[in-house]
Amino acid sequence: MQKFSSVDSIRTWTRQHTIAGRRVGLVPTMGALHEGHLSLVRQAKQECDVCVATIFVNPTQFAPTEDLSRYPRPLERDLELLRAEGADGVFLPDEAMMYPEGFGTYVMPPPVGLPLEGQSRPEHFRGVTTVVMKLFQIVGPDAAFFGRKDFQQLRVIEDMTCDLNVPVRIVPCDIVRDPDGLAMSSRNRYLSADERQRALLLSRALHLVEEMVSGGERSVAILESAMKSELKACDSVDYAVVVDAKTLQPIECVGHAGAKSVALLAARLGNTRLIDNRVL
Numbered sequence: 001m002q003k004f005s006s007v008d009s010i011r012t013w014t015r016q017h018t019i020a021g022r023r024v025g026l027v028p029t030m031g032a033l034h035e036g037h038l039s040l041v042r043q044a045k046q047e048c049d050v051c052v053a054t055i056f057v058n059p060t061q062f063a064p065t066e067d068l069s070r071y072p073r074p075l076e077r078d079l080e081l082l083r084a085e086g087a088d089g090v091f092l093p094d095e096a097m098m099y100p101e102g103f104g105t106y107v108m109p110p111p112v113g114l115p116l117e118g119q120s121r122p123e124h125f126r127g128v129t130t131v132v133m134k135l136f137q138i139v140g141p142d143a144a145f146f147g148r149k150d151f152q153q154l155r156v157i158e159d160m161t162c163d164l165n166v167p168v169r170i171v172p173c174d175i176v177r178d179p180d181g182l183a184m185s186s187r188n189r190y191l192s193a194d195e196r197q198r199a200l201l202l203s204r205a206l207h208l209v210e211e212m213v214s215g216g217e218r219s220v221a222i223l224e225s226a227m228k229s230e231l232k233a234c235d236s237v238d239y240a241v242v243v244d245a246k247t248l249q250p251i252e253c254v255g256h257a258g259a260k261s262v263a264l265l266a267a268r269l270g271n272t273r274l275i276d277n278r279v280l
Helices: 007-019 035-047 075-085 124-139 151-163 186-190 193-198 200-214 220-230
Strands: 002-004 024-029 050-055 089-091 143-147 169-173 236-244 261-269 272-279
Touching (some): 002 007, 007 050, 035 075, 035 143, 035 169, 050 124, 089 124, 151 169, 151 261, 220 236, 220 261
Parallel strands (some): 002 089, 143 169
Antiparallel strands (some): 261 272
16 A cells, blocks of 8 residues: 655546556545445445555544544554555645645535534534645545435535536445444544444434334424434434435425435534434
8 A cells, every 4th residue: 555645646646657558546534434334445446556545644534523623543553554545645744735825715515504414513624625626636546435323414416516527426325323223434533432332323313314204204394393302311402303315404394205315413412413324
């Protein structure tokens, strides 16, 4: 596995592969890797000839009150995990490289980024779209792999790529969960034993809604009420909604006019904010 710390070096390397007719797959990460990230690497290895991971804790997607300073950065462990999975290269830019002095150009997120996370974290998706676009321009991949756990982020990147005619295929990858159902997240390591146990309420709430829909319930109001009741033991709930899976706009009934729906929630356990979702 080759390591790159400059734009010119990674760009030259990936272009050589592209010229040779090899398909380049990109797995953007902020490090603190877990099985969810590694599953993206495996899928990129299956679908492409060359797999490039990136590790960059992107400051522009954190608000001043969020956990940028304490976000875990176990770089040597991350590199060992990527090496073991057979990643071909890893790009390790620093903040000065990605946002040099005088930087002032940002990519505004599409409308799908306005509700939910867009309301709870108003600057978040602007940071995400900007850094992802920069990585696309630097690496020049044929495909990029993103987990469905960050469902709204995935939809934002899909719409940005479509709207701006970016020649990168976006590949959604399944959520990876611990055996007890908790969606894997780099932030799970912040949880105390009690918080870790209560965090299971997120996946239980989603499972409950899925069972209710399978049993014939279609009223979004009833489904959302059931989710919120299930989440009462969380310290706070930012949102627990069932919305249109494409637009993320409110709906009244699941399955109306054949449209897919998705249940999305965000809740806090202590100082840790977790998200999860389930396509219905």
